[in-house]
Amino acid sequence: DGGITQSPKYLFRKEGQNVTLSCEQNLNHDAMYWYRQDPGQGLRLIYYSQIVNDFQKGDIAEGYSVSREKKESFPLTVTSAQKNPTAFYLCASSSQRTYATEAFFGQGTRLTVV
């Protein structure tokens, strides 16, 4: 079945550590996105990529990094520079052939700093 897979579902980070969230899609979508969700904040865009080996910062990119070496994969690294990383992270993908196509979302990763 086609879809987006995020892993892990739950992740715990110690202070000063970098952690990487995985996002894989088999929908043959060109565009992929990372959103952060906090209570009462809706979804805020961290990074997006419209093509392999290219990505752009979103509204809250500080403290995060991404790579897009393969069309299917768009991992997000939460670095130690991100001072408040506890949140729910959603990965999404969409076809760029038309913006009428909705974004498909993964099931999310809950990151907690311990």
Added chain:
Amino acid sequence: AQTVTQSQPEMSVQEAETVTLSCTYDTSESDYYLFWYKQPPSRQMILVIRQEAYKQQNATENRFSVNFQKAAKSFSLKISDSQLGDAAMYFCAWNYGGSQGNLIFGKGTKLSVKP
């Protein structure tokens, strides 16, 4: 800047009744798409309905329909015959497919359904 505003943080509806969730947006673009997404307690985002700005006819999907007022930049979601399974966060989103090609989301409305 493009913005999407959902002015109702929480709403409640009686089972089998009708409820309307509000959404307004701000843009200078003329062609774009609007979406309503549902996020149940599982947190999986699910597309409920979409509307193209050039279409005057309001979109409908079974019990879900929209009231799209382009001049007023308003895009409300009406849920008829509400069911317990409709309880969720609902997000309004906007996409114009420009160079950013990303969805801009509102902050969401939490809908409770009372039996």
